[in-house]
Amino acid sequence: MSKEALDEIVSAIERMRPACEVLSDRIWDLAELKFEEKGSSGLLAKALEEEGFAVRRGVADIETAFIAEAGAGKPIIAFLGEFDALAGMSQVAGIAEQRAVTTGATGHGCGHNLLGVGSLMAAVALANYLNDKGISGTVRYYGCPGEEGGSGKTFMVRAGAFDDVDAALTWHPAPFNGVRSTNNLAVLEYYYRFKGVAAHASNAAHLGRSALDAVELMNVGVNFLREHMPQDCRVHYAITDAGGRAANVVQAQAEVLYLIRAPDMPQALNLAARVEKVARGAAMMTETDVEIVFDTASTNLLPNITLETTMHENMMALGPVAFDETDIAFARRIQKTFTDEAIASSIRLYQIGRDVFSAAKIDGALPLHLGLRHFEGHSHFRAGSTDVGDVSWVTPTAQCWAPAWAIGTNPHTWQVVAQGKAPAAHKAMAHAAKALALTGLSLVKSPELMKAAKAEWMEKTGGKPYICPIPTDVMPGAVSS
Template identity: 50%
Template sequence: MKNDERVWRAVDERKEDYAAFSDRVWEMPEIAYTEQRSVAEHIAMLEKEGARIERDLAGIPTAVMGEWGEGGPVIAILGEYDALPGLSQEAGIAEPKPVEGQGGAGHGCGHNLLGAASLLAAAAVKDWLRENNIPGRVRYYGCPAEEGGAAKGFMARDGVFDDVDIAISWHPASFSGVNEAVSLANTRIDFTFHGKSSHAAAAPELGRSALDAVELMNVGVNYMREHMPDHARIHYAMLDGGGIAPNVVQSRAKVRYLIRARDLPELNSLVARVKKIAEGAALMTETRVETSVVSAVSNLLGNAPLEKAMYDNFLRLGPPQWDEADREYAAQIQGTLTEADIAAAHRRHGLKVEPGKTLCDIIVPLENRGEGGVGSTDVGDVSWAVPTVQARGATCAIGTPFHSWQLTAQGKSPHAHKGMVHVAKVMAGTAVDAIRDPALIERAKAEFKERTGGKPYESPLPKDLAPPIKAMGQGV
């Protein structure tokens, strides 16, 4: 039996347990830095698999690492398990219907699948190492707060990945293939304006409105949008409007800005401009502004040798296999989508639209380049610390928007489980290839050194910034 088939067999032996594991995490959606129950499920599975466990990585209570093996190269497989606010949804249906008692959160980005598949892959590699008596270590990193909390950034800044040789991860998607290493660096910054309260009718001249300052800042940033690079993005959310009494001049108001750019130098330039606008708004309103960084992530750095190795595993395995029930439910989900949703999913993977196709039946060619919007991920920081590769695993109906009720609804479906198992095999096979071929790791490291110029990783996070654990529930 070939090496990849042996490790794939180890995946198949566990697939029912890990599908149930993924479903349990789906049923307890917890947003950034609140994932106590979800990480407990991951720790229980690590214990069942006999891992050596380290908790509280980088001072984060919901971050965990499990390791197996001895000596040899260190292969990291990264998982996530945080949910999103406002995306509670019943599973297995094709209409919006929140689940009562879940607190409004839901797995609208598929992270219940993400963590389960990564841990499944790591456990399979553990079996392969033991069966073949080969030196090497495989680690599962349970990483919380990908949705805006930048947990991997804090972990990378604190050296959690320093002795790792290569890192492997994945993300749910409409199509299967190697993830194109394109993402936007970003930072979240809170701007708090301090003014002076007064009676808004009897003595408005005595007040200085912090809310006016926020609104003027927003206007200024909106004018700035005309003069930014096309791929840059800026979003904002009001955290504190100054109270509910319109007859009191608001003495304090707070807005959170999310600023995205192609790379860190470009991001830093945009941040400087946004800060000037905030200072201008404070000047115009005779208020005072304080800034506080919440989180920040780097853009993704690709690695061609690892991407080729992962692609070869995709080709050896072939696309996921679906049955008619899978296609029928996917068609129901597609019935809630627009043609634009479906077209966007194809463009994102450099594919032409095929009308009537509900689930992925191909491996996206490695050379394909996507079109359309680009998001951000804290995997970017890991990719600047160690050579990193990511897969895309088909787990949803083609066209499903992420961060949507439709994605949450499919999180426990048979086709999501099949996609999860499929991509676990790809990650496990890639890890095995790296362990049995030291030259692959050396090529990956050589390209990594060339792309980084041999410079050590520099975190975009301020050195004294702690993980925003206390900002729980505030859109971190």
């Protein structure tokens, strides 16, 4: 990447920063749940229209999904944006203690207010650069709803929204700066709904058939199953309907939600079939009926080392995030809410100590990542799941991470929400936008790079896109407990 091009992209994003920080904060305020992000989706789509993008709403029959496009011709570079929040994560911003704005309300516990806006900044900067220089290329921003438990991208992929994309780029807030290639797990979600017979729990219990007993027996059975499944698999559950609050009634209905994870989708499907047998066995033991309702799914992530290497090189050219003493002081206050084990785990997990740049400690501690992690050139196991995986199976895909959070911060915690409007988070957002835009420009300017990224994708997939096996009659957000 030439210094001139780098400077132009960086300057363009810096000019956008004030307005985009306001936009990110407005989305933080809205904190809308999966597939309900009408306000957040609308704000992002409007901002892109004002920048000259043509916006198509309602993609894949999802009201809050959209595609914004600028430019013309090949290649087609996609930037992925998310903007959904989490239930029960309400938290006052800018303080280092747990305090809800409204008890039980929603909150941006995964930083998607930053993610969506950062990707928007990258798309706008790259589109304007190509237009100004008269360079062929199409830039798309994908407004992707429902990443948290909704798998919005999975449905968008099923609808063919990414079929003509040459490469997809994204990022995520984190406690570290850099590229970390990961193999995420495939995941399937099912509701197991048991129906029994109500009865008085004391004088007519023999007439009852307890759906709650069935749920509990299923959970016990699956717990025994854990010993006999591959060690990289994961199974989690939550009882979403215990059948009522009266203890003297045999519960006639009960429901449990299961997330079934495995290194790839075929393994996940095999494990789901075994869980189904446990559920049906529980129903047989209790003389109840069970309905198994598919909710959603996401395919495991397919890393593209070619793209990730280029992204890392662009992050090296950018240098570290320019945090100041105020940023460090707030991060230190947040970090005091963590155990030493959590901080050490964060440093170890993300290998923050292996830095390209010098990352001097501040007063003997490392509250924010002040450097850039070393890129190993190979993938790591990561037990989480993301619908970015579904995009990666239809087009070469890469993502980076930017240090929006104090070291030790875990996603889906009140500490993430508390840091969501902080100046440090805004700086990380802009930094990620620069890395994404520069990587997009690298792909546009280098047909050889694009060819190499596609060749790697072809080798790993056999040239056949993999579409997650969601039943054709399942629509996003259709299942509720």
